[in-house]
Amino acid sequence: MSPKARLIQGNRACAEGAIAAGVRFFAGYPITPSTEIAEIMSEELPKLSGKFIQMEDEIASMSCIIGASLTGKKVLTASSGPGISLKQEAIGYACMTETPCVIVNVQRLGPSTGGPTSSAQGDIMQARWGTHGDHPIIALCPSSVYECFTLTITAVNFAEKYRTPVYVMLDEIVGHMREKVVLPDADEIEVIDRKRPTCPPEEYKPYQIGESLIPAMADYGTGYKWHVTGLFHDETGFPSGNPQVIDAQFKRLMAKFKKYEDEILLWEETETKDAEILLVAYGSTARSALEAVNILRTEGIKAGLFRPITIWPFPEKVLKTLAGKVKKIIVPEMNYGQLFLEVERVCKDKTQVSGLFKVDSLPIAPDEITAKVREVL
Amino acid sequence: MRPELQKLFRMEKLPHIWCPGCGHGIITRAIGEAIAESDINLDKTVIVSGIGCSSRAPGYMNFDTLHTLHGRALAFATGVKLANPELNVFVITGDGDATAIGGNHFIHAARRNIDLNVILFNNNIYGMTGGQYSPLTPTGKMASTSPYGNPENNFDIPALAIAAGASYVARGTAFHDKLLIECIKEGIKNKGFSLIEAMSMCPTSYGRRNKMGNAADMLNDLKRIAVNINVAKKLPPEKLEGKFLIGKLHHKPYPEFTQEYDKLILKLQKGAE
Amino acid sequence: MSSLPLDINYKYCKACGICYDLCPKKAVSGDDQGKIVLRNPQLCVKCGICESHCPDYVIFLRR
Numbered sequence: 163m164s165p166k167a168r169l170i171q172g173n174r175a176c177a178e179g180a181i182a183a184g185v186r187f188f189a190g191y192p193i194t195p196s197t198e199i200a201e202i203m204s205e206e207l208p209k210l211s212g213k214f215i216q217m218e219d220e221i222a223s224m225s226c227i228i229g230a231s232l233t234g235k236k237v238l239t240a241s242s243g244p245g246i247s248l249k250q251e252a253i254g255y256a257c258m259t260e261t262p263c264v265i266v267n268v269q270r271l272g273p274s275t276g277g278p279t280s281s282a283q284g285d286i287m288q289a290r291w292g293t294h295g296d297h298p299i300i301a302l303c304p305s306s307v308y309e310c311f312t313l314t315i316t317a318v319n320f321a322e323k324y325r326t327p328v329y330v331m332l333d334e335i336v337g338h339m340r341e342k343v344v345l346p347d348a349d350e351i352e353v354i355d356r357k358r359p360t361c362p363p364e365e366y367k368p369y370q371i372g373e374s375l376i377p378a379m380a381d382y383g384t385g386y387k388w389h390v391t392g393l394f395h396d397e398t399g400f401p402s403g404n405p406q407v408i409d410a411q412f413k414r415l416m417a418k419f420k421k422y423e424d425e426i427l428l429w430e431e432t433e434t435k436d437a438e439i440l441l442v443a444y445g446s447t448a449r450s451a452l453e454a455v456n457i458l459r460t461e462g463i464k465a466g467l468f469r470p471i472t473i474w475p476f477p478e479k480v481l482k483t484l485a486g487k488v489k490k491i492i493v494p495e496m497n498y499g500q501l502f503l504e505v506e507r508v509c510k511d512k513t514q515v516s517g518l519f520k521v522d523s524l525p526i527a528p529d530e531i532t533a534k535v536r537e538v539l
Numbered sequence: 540m541r542p543e544l545q546k547l548f549r550m551e552k553l554p555h556i557w558c559p560g561c562g563h564g565i566i567t568r569a570i571g572e573a574i575a576e577s578d579i580n581l582d583k584t585v586i587v588s589g590i591g592c593s594s595r596a597p598g599y600m601n602f603d604t605l606h607t608l609h610g611r612a613l614a615f616a617t618g619v620k621l622a623n624p625e626l627n628v629f630v631i632t633g634d635g636d637a638t639a640i641g642g643n644h645f646i647h648a649a650r651r652n653i654d655l656n657v658i659l660f661n662n663n664i665y666g667m668t669g670g671q672y673s674p675l676t677p678t679g680k681m682a683s684t685s686p687y688g689n690p691e692n693n694f695d696i697p698a699l700a701i702a703a704g705a706s707y708v709a710r711g712t713a714f715h716d717k718l719l720i721e722c723i724k725e726g727i728k729n730k731g732f733s734l735i736e737a738m739s740m741c742p743t744s745y746g747r748r749n750k751m752g753n754a755a756d757m758l759n760d761l762k763r764i765a766v767n768i769n770v771a772k773k774l775p776p777e778k779l780e781g782k783f784l785i786g787k788l789h790h791k792p793y794p795e796f797t798q799e800y801d802k803l804i805l806k807l808q809k810g811a812e
Numbered sequence: 813m814s815s816l817p818l819d820i821n822y823k824y825c826k827a828c829g830i831c832y833d834l835c836p837k838k839a840v841s842g843d844d845q846g847k848i849v850l851r852n853p854q855l856c857v858k859c860g861i862c863e864s865h866c867p868d869y870v871i872f873l874r875r
């Protein structure tokens with residue numbers, strides 16, 4: 163191994179990525195298979211003058227990081243299944259108030275207590291729609307230990323830049339898997355800080371509908387004396403029931419990610435140029451899908467892989483173009499067809515989409531995918 | 540309002556949304572008075588609340604203000620205070636907000652002895668949602684969800700807070716506003732978790748249903764039922780039946796959470812040198 | 813005007829009756845809608861009870 167090479171777990175890479183991105187506040191509650199992230203943060207943060215707190219539950223953890231974010235800190239929480247369900251109301255609050263924060267979900271088998279140590283990808287739709295009401299959200303999905311590091315940095319940067327909660331959707335396999343990685347040095351990492359107001363406090367509008375669609379955010383305690391509420395609010399942040407105000411603010415909120423789509427939408431394509439069969443897979447399943455592509459290619463079957471890295475918002479334009487060039491699309495997922503719904507919606511006019519779904523606590527193996535490909539061919 | 544007090548309020552947001560005679564306005568003013576009489580940096584003061592009529596108070600106060608989720612004010616406030624211990628953090632919460640949906644956060648914030656000044660507006664009812672019984676509705680009282688009288692028991696909030704670890708606990712009322720102001724000021728001085736139960740009144744959703752007369756009658760009830768702890772000490776127990784105590788009920792300072800955490804940071808950094 | 817003991821912001825008065833029910837001297841009372849009126853300013857002893865118990869910040873006691 164080179165001197166910088168290390169054999170580490172996905173959960174550790176995620177924690178180290180957060181720290182590299184400038185996260186200095188963590189609140190959480192223990193739950194398998196995410197607990198290592200809390201443990202690492204509890205050890206590392208105080209050394210960096212950061213703060214770790216184990217709250218009384220996940221609702222409190224989510225609420226706590228939002229409070230901390232309002233003081234200007236970069237914040238993180240991590241959890242799984244039941245804990246992510248508990249966080250939902252507060253995640254909606256972060257959406258509504260546009261408070262930067264990152265939520266790591268190391269997915270386990272659900273619903274309910276389900277399978278604490280079993281991998282699953284059953285929270286894809288929860289990440290999109292888990293809290294009530296329409297709202298925009300960003301969710302990123304790593305499929306390697308290295309990517310747990312880099313994507314957590316991206317998540318923190320997105321949260322800060324776009325004033326939004328961001329999910330990092332690991333799954334148990336990615337979170338607990340160990341891989342050799344050489345992580346980049348601090349000077350190779352781009353770190354983005356939120357925009358802060360430069361105007362005098364009297365002129366400050368925390369929800370201003372400006373050109374960027376992303377209003378500046380004042381740290382609590384810096385004299386701006388602003389009001390934050392989960393009620394619909396006007397540009398000044400105070401509650402408003404005026405339909406025009408609600409409409410304008412909501413439209414800004416929903417338009418925000420559209421405007422920056424080019425930066426937010428991330429994906430990876432493998433062997434898609436001449437592909438006739440396209441696999442669409444993410445997280446740990448994308449690893450099996452990649453192996454399946456290799457096997458199929460040796461057999462002369464022109465298979466390719468589209469791996470959405472940003473799963474919400476869904477990179478639909480690029481996928482739609484690809485769909486127009488392939489004969490069939492297969493979506494292997496460790497759930498009963500969640501991202502499948504999205505792929506089908508986007509691609510069904512162009513080509514036939516089928517799913518390979520598995521919920522039995524085991525990962526989807528490459529040969530299961532190759533078998534499915536041969537079946538649909 | 541006197542000009543010094545006006546500076547602490549967002550005067551342009553008045554009149555407030557509360558009903559005629561709502562005790563919450565009186566208590567909110569008392570908080571303003573206590574802050575005005577305390578030597579704290581107004582730019583470095585944050586007021587956090589949950590959801591309820593009481594939790595609307597911060598919206599009228601001229602600070603960094605955070606109107607959060609039902610029951611979660613203390614969890615948000617814990618994040619604010621731990622992230623930046625320089626800030627003076629107040630929490631305004633209702634009886635339902637703090638002791639029903641937020642009961643768990645309440646005992647844990649007290650247990651940590653984190654430096655928060657919590658003012659619990661107790662009107663013995665869920666005011667905002669139209670008068671359902673709360674954990675502080677006395678047994679037998681009428682509420683929209685206890686049409687035959689409340690069959691449950693109610694909490695003794697100071698006892699709960701003391702048992703959980705609060706280092707300062709006091710009670711005032713909307714009638715005894717001067718005492719309430721003194722209690723809040725002492726709470727501000729206490730480095731640790733301070734809980735001030737402020738007996739409020741809800742003529743709309745509680746008083747009417749329990750035939751308690753008008754707002755002034757309800758204030759006079761508070762006057763009649765409350766006994767100052769210093770007076771109570773000299774009274775025989777039978778004289779205290781049906782009464783509640785007001786004033787400083789508990790003050791026992793001990794190490795505060797965010798200060799202890801900062802000490803840990805210092806120790807780790809010294810160790811690393 | 814300036815000799816009156818109280819400044820009253822009638823606009824904010826919600827006619828709850830607290831001020832005049834609590835006034836020990838009956839210096840203030842209610843009008844036909846129940847809103848505050850300073851009927852007998854000469855009786856006012858500037859105790860401040862009305863000011864601090866008005867939930868709507870209507871009254872300002874001149875000190």
Ligand SMILES: Cc1ncc(C[n+]2csc(CCOP(=O)(O)OP(=O)(O)O)c2C)c(N)n1
Nearest residue numbers: 591592593609633634635636664665666667
């Ligand atoms: C999760 C959730 N559950 C229920 C409600 C509805 N709700 C709003 S305020 C409230 C009760 C507030 O009572 P209290 O805290 O005593 O405040 P008050 O209105 O009496 O001042 C309830 C149940 C809510 N907003 N959120």
Ligand code: SF4
Nearest residue numbers: 557558561592666741
């Ligand atoms: S419902 Fe009760 S608590 Fe709410 S504003 Fe009216 S009087 Fe006050």
Ligand code: SF4
Nearest residue numbers: 835856857859860862
């Ligand atoms: S200051 Fe006292 S005496 Fe004067 S009007 Fe008010 S309550 Fe009455």
Ligand code: SF4
Nearest residue numbers: 825826828829831866
């Ligand atoms: S107490 Fe205030 S709101 Fe009530 S009647 Fe008097 S002035 Fe009006």
Ligand SMILES: [Mg+2]
Nearest residue numbers: 633634664666
């Ligand atoms: Mg209440």
